[in-house]
Amino acid sequence: MEATDLQRELELLHADSFGWALSCCRQRKDEAEEVLQTAYIKVLDGRAKFEGRSSFRTWFFGVIRRTASERRRRRWLRDTLLTRWFAGQPLRSSGPAVPPETDADSSLLRSALSRLPERQRQVLHLVYYQDLTVEEAAGALGVSLGTARTHFDRGKRRLRQLLAPQEAADVKRS
Amino acid sequence: MSNDRDLRERFAELRREDQAQAGEFGSFLHRARPRADRIRLSAWVAAAAGLAVMIAVVVMLMPRLERRAIGNPEISITEWKSSTDFLLRTPGLELLETVPRIGEWPASAGSKGGRRKATKKKEHLS
Numbered sequence: 001m002e003a004t005d006l007q008r009e010l011e012l013l014h015a016d017s018f019g020w021a022l023s024c025c026r027q028r029k030d031e032a033e034e035v036l037q038t039a040y041i042k043v044l045d046g047r048a049k050f051e052g053r054s055s056f057r058t059w060f061f062g063v064i065r066r067t068a069s070e071r072r073r074r075r076w077l078r079d080t081l082l083t084r085w086f087a088g089q090p091l092r093s094s095g096p097a098v099p100p101e102t103d104a105d106s107s108l109l110r111s112a113l114s115r116l117p118e119r120q121r122q123v124l125h126l127v128y129y130q131d132l133t134v135e136e137a138a139g140a141l142g143v144s145l146g147t148a149r150t151h152f153d154r155g156k157r158r159l160r161q162l163l164a165p166q167e168a169a170d171v172k173r174s
Numbered sequence: 175m176s177n178d179r180d181l182r183e184r185f186a187e188l189r190r191e192d193q194a195q196a197g198e199f200g201s202f203l204h205r206a207r208p209r210a211d212r213i214r215l216s217a218w219v220a221a222a223a224g225l226a227v228m229i230a231v232v233v234m235l236m237p238r239l240e241r242r243a244i245g246n247p248e249i250s251i252t253e254w255k256s257s258t259d260f261l262l263r264t265p266g267l268e269l270l271e272t273v274p275r276i277g278e279w280p281a282s283a284g285s286k287g288g289r290r291k292a293t294k295k296k297e298h299l300s
Contacts, residue, residue: 011199018196019189029195037206038213045210106191109184128185159181 001050006043009056016130020061023125024068027110031071039067054139058132061140065122112162120155123148 001009010017017036025031039060042048048063050056113121119141126137138148 007203014199014202015193015196019192022192033202034209037202037209040203040206041210105184106188109188124181125185128182129189156178156181 003044006050010040010043010060013057013060016057017060017064019129020125021064021068023122023129024065026114031068035064035068035071038071039064042067055136057130058136058139061126061130062142065141108163112159115162116155116158119143119151120158123151124155124159127152 017039018032021032021036021039022029025035039048042063043050043060050059053059113124116124122141123134123137126132126140127134132140134148134152135145137152138145141148143151
């Protein structure tokens with residue numbers, strides 16, 4: 001794929017990619033922006049190559065996921081080793097997890113999602129938010145279809161459990 | 175399925191909110207370039223610093239290694255002796271290593287008295 005084609009594809013996917021980066025970074029906007037910028041550079045510099053084995057979208061979501069976990073690992077190493085050894089300072093927190101301008105329903109969903117295990121949260125995001133099939137989600141996450149299905153079913157069940165009492169409380173209040 | 179639809183609607187709302195924050199692709203990429211250059215530069219600087227430290231360590235250790243090498247010259251294989259070599263030296267080994275001559279006793283073969291007795295016997299015979 002030519003650089004201009006790549007850039008056009010990335011531009012078309014930009015909003016969705018940003019949403020996925022947010023999900024991979026536990027809704028931290030600054031981190032998500034950094035991860036997405038790194039992923040763009042990786043693709044445009046040819047460090048991540050699209051070989052057409054899946055759709056461009058699925059592949060690029062995989063690049064974002066890997067970039068986010070690399071960044072998390074690096075940050076953990078820096079915070080735990082360097083900060084603790086040399087400065088004796090506590091771990092840094094990285095910005096607010098939930099964006100300030102959200103409505104009640106969304107913040108309810110965000111807080112419920114934040115309580116799910118990472119894999120379950122990611123599969124649910126890819127299927128419901130990005131409209132991917134479970135198979136495509138499995139490709140983006142680099143897991144087997146069976147594993148993705150299990151995470152999807154468990155995640156959905158758990159999300160409903162988490163949302164139900166809060167919804168009931170809302171109905172009572174109204 | 176109705177539950178699924180409910181979840182999809184909730185996620186769609188989330189999506190609308192996130193997309194409002196996403197910003198323009200162009201400006202995003204514009205900001206990404208200098209960041210990537212900075213990261214690349216810092217990676218090069220870190221690699222160069224690592225190399226410099228390695229070279230410094232080697233340079234500092236070189237004289238010490240050389241001194242140690244001079245103090246312990248290599249032992250030639252012909253000069254080398256096993257530390258248990260003495261175990262091979264059994265009593266009477268000279269008898270096996272020399273050719274005996276008639277009329278002469280090997281130095282370690284017997285006592286003075288024995289030798290004297292042997293010479294007396296010789297004189298008596300002659």
